Amino acid sequence: MENRLRLRHITCFLAVAQERNLGRAAERLHLSQPAISKTLAELEALAGAQLVERGRHGARLTPAGEHFLRYALDVGQALDSAGAALSGSAMPSAAALEIGALPTVASGVMPDALIRFKEVRPHAGVRLRTGTNALLLSALKAGELDFVLGRMAEPSAMQGLSFEFLYAEPLVMAVRPSHPLLEQSAVSLTAVLDYPLIVAPQTTVPRLNTDAYFDAHALRVPPESIETLSVSVARLIARRSNAVWVTPARAAHDDLQGGSLVALPLPMAGAEEPVGIVRRSAGTTSELAQAFAEILRTLARSEPGKRRKRPGDRVS
Incomplete structure (x- = not known):
């Protein structure tokens, strides 16, 4: 294999791994997509294993591909360093x-x-x-x-x-200071569900912890909740409405410290x-x-x- 493996195989593989799409990898290397597919097939034949899964949603590395990537990166970085050394007359770029x-x-x-x-x-x-x-x-x-x-x-x-x-970062439920829930003598999780929730999208870790917290109280996150990973959007909605923002504590730290948002007095143990x-x-x-x-x-x-x-x- 050492005698048959070429830099074009590694360059092609790295482009596919980084672009996660054969078409974009071809554009990056100024090649046609069939040429990329052929080079990738040659590499997989040399490896005796599938390195990349091709599909409608792009290209994804297999476990064998991820293992090979760890070594291909070293080769790619060494090649970049060699190229920089050959063009030593050029001004070095800032780190x-x-x-x-x-x-x-x-x-x-x-x-x-x-x-x-x-x-x-x-x-x-x-x-x-x-x-x-x-x-x-x-x-x-x-x-x-x-x-x-x-x-x-x-x-x-x-x-x-x-x-x-x-x-370890706990979750908090942040609301604006004039929120009706803060007028209650004791806030319950059931009462929280009377208001719109702002939560992380499904499959993300904050959402999994949020779902687990509600599940532990025999409740669930309403399907009509606002789902977003944008902190700026979530905090503005919470500050301008009666929505309840369920978020990792540090994301809302400045608003909580400045008083533009308030954490509901609910125990959030186990939601870290x-x-x-x-x-x-x-x-x-x-x-x-x-x-x-x-x-x-x-x-x-x-x-x-x-x-x-x-x-x-x-x-x-």
């Missing part, structure tokens, strides 16, 4: 950090982390990508991100990744979400990424939600 974060996490700890990072690394660039956990982990595996600030996923999605626990740093298990972490990760650890130990020691803080 940049590529990070991903869930929307609710990005609006919580990320602003303070970025402010501190720019204070100590003013010349370093930062590109922050937000999205669902699944999309961010796919981008991380494909080498598009240095790390992700997110949540543990199911074992199959964590293949080739490691998780470093930072803090572990948040941490997700990295690729193989390969080295850049010095910039290490510096930013240390800032995140420092902030995780501070209020709100002081970090608590848990068994198995690092999971591979």
Whole structure:
């Protein structure tokens, strides 16, 4: 195989893994889609295994493909470095950090982390990508991100990744200060359902925890609830109406501290979400990424939600 494997095989595979679509991979490499399909088929014949699942919704790596990706990334990075060395007359580009974060996490700890990072690394660039956990982990595996600030996923999605626990974040139910529920002597979860709910979309971790919380009280999230991952939209709806926003606490921290929103006095024990740093298990972490990760650890130990020691803080 060593004598038959070519750089075009690896370049093609990396483009497919990162674009998650054969058509876009072909455009990126200035090739036709049949040429991409042929090169990919050659690579799979060499591997003796299917590396990419093709379908109407794009291209997805198989477990064998994810395993090969860990090594293909090293080859791709070495090729980029070699190209940069050959064009040494060009001005070097500024170092940049590529990070991903869930929307609710990005609006919580990320602003303070970025402010501190720019204070100590003013010349370093930062590109922050937000999205669902699944999309961010796919981008991380494909080498598009240095790390992700997110949540543990199911074992199959964590293949080739490691998780470093930072803090456990509780859910809160946030409402505007003049909300009718606050006039009651005792707020019940049943009474909450008399008002519109703003919740995370189905299959996301915050939504799974929200559903579990209601299930534990023999209730369910109404199907007519407003579902969104947008913190900015959710907070404005809650501030301008009688809707109840069910959200990780840090996402609503500034509004709760400033008094524009109030947390309903309901016990939310058991509705905590572990948040941490997700990295690729193989390969080295850049010095910039290490510096930013240390800032995140420092902030995780501070209020709100002081970090608590848990068994198995690092999971591979």
